[in-house]
Amino acid sequence: MNGDPRGPVPRSTVTLADVARAAEVSLATASFVLSGRGGSRSAGSAATKAKVRAAAVSLGYVPNRHAQAMRTGRSGGIVLALGTLDDPWGVQLTTQVRDDALVHDLSTLVLADERWYEYLLGASADAALLTSIDFVENGPNLVRRLAAATHSGLVAFSAKMEPEDFDVVSSTPSFAIHRAYERLRPRHRRVRMLAPDLKRRAGGALAHSRTGAFLDAVRELGDGPAEALVHVVPEGSHETYLAAIEWLQGPDRPEAVICFTGYQAVALHLAAERVGVKVPEDLEFISIGDVPANTEFFGPISYYGVDDVFARLSSIIIDRAIDREDAPGRLVTFDWEFFPGTTTLDDE
Incomplete structure (x- = not known):
């Protein structure tokens, strides 16, 4: 009699220890790679990371994100508080962050309203970009309160703030x-x-x-x-x-x-x-x-x-997500320049 056409049933749930054993690395290294901290030096070389990820795919390992967040304080996710979905700038940034984040096993979530403080206060995120700080009531103080109350790696897009326990990207037009x-x-x-x-x-x-x-x-x-x-x-x-x-x-x-x-x-x-x-x-x-x-x-x-703005901003966000242990806040200033197209006449 033929076996179950759906294929063999796994003998048990694949654990992180199984992945580490198959990749011939320590449990700590496997954890670093698969928890979204793959950019950390503790995760080993690029070859080691590739070997761990290949073993996870081969074994069908699915990480328990909830348990992971409880254990490490990391959710495996990045939040982009953009306030709207209408602007192609935000769509392009989301695409760039998504592509860069997936390399580190991080997911990307977009907030299309300005309730970023309420959301992040009750959610876990590895990093969050806040874009409307200068335009909401008491915005800078809300950022400081979030930084004190959560473990999220915050990146504040603001022309009014200085870095504290979070990064600040200053870009005023x-x-x-x-x-x-x-x-x-x-x-x-x-x-x-x-x-x-x-x-x-x-x-x-x-x-x-x-x-x-x-x-x-x-x-x-x-x-x-x-x-x-x-x-x-x-x-x-x-x-x-x-x-x-x-x-x-x-x-x-x-x-x-x-x-x-x-x-x-x-x-x-x-x-x-x-x-x-x-x-x-x-x-x-x-x-x-x-x-x-x-x-x-x-x-x-x-x-x-700003020249190459999407890649530059994405890099700052990803860095905050994968290596934020005791990292001091940084101030990054983006300078604006003119990029001529076909909608203006040549200057005389």
Whole structure:
């Protein structure tokens, strides 16, 4: 009589000790490699790590993440508190972190709202990137309280904080916005800003630091009234696209625009193509923030951003996740520069 067609039933659950024995390494080394700490020196050489992972796959070893977190204080996961899923910048960063994290057996979780403090206070994570600190009430103090209450390797994306028991990435676009305005203004009587209606944040769009930098640039050159040059539209890529079509077909059609984010620049580009506005001859625009190439449909968009930002930021997050024992906080500053595309004319 033939055996069970589903194949043999394992004699018992495969344990970490079985993996260590098959890989001919110590139990501690196997634990380091398979617990998400594979980047640590304690995990051994690259060949050792590969041998442990191969043994785990061969034996069908499945780690108990809950027990692992209870034992080590590590969850095998990275949290990215991005606040939204609309911005291609966040999508590109998530893709980069996911690919880099999987090499270290770490999973990636995205928070699409700004309740990062409440979530992380009750959850276990090996590292967490917090992006909206400067725009939520009492944000810096919430980060300090999280650092004191949890064991998560925190990376604070903030222009207002200094490192303590966590890393700080300082990357402010204020200077870039001034430069963008100065770049467009000589060719146009008015330069506008396309901004999202930030109803969820106190003060809305006009209270945001990016809008504030634009208003300062307008006033410094004696233009204005400054607030009248900010064109606020509903949040979201599709909503921005529809609003941009209406704007480009209306009596107040812009000739030069600074886009608050990359996704707004993409939406504006699509709208211009839809209504037949020539770019850059009849409409010049610059994105504040990187525009991933796979979101550009009609040539590269001119933008101010950080060179190789996704790989650099991912590296900081992964380092915090795999080697955070007694690691002091670091301050990393990202400088912004101009990347010309097809949406601006050549400077004379």
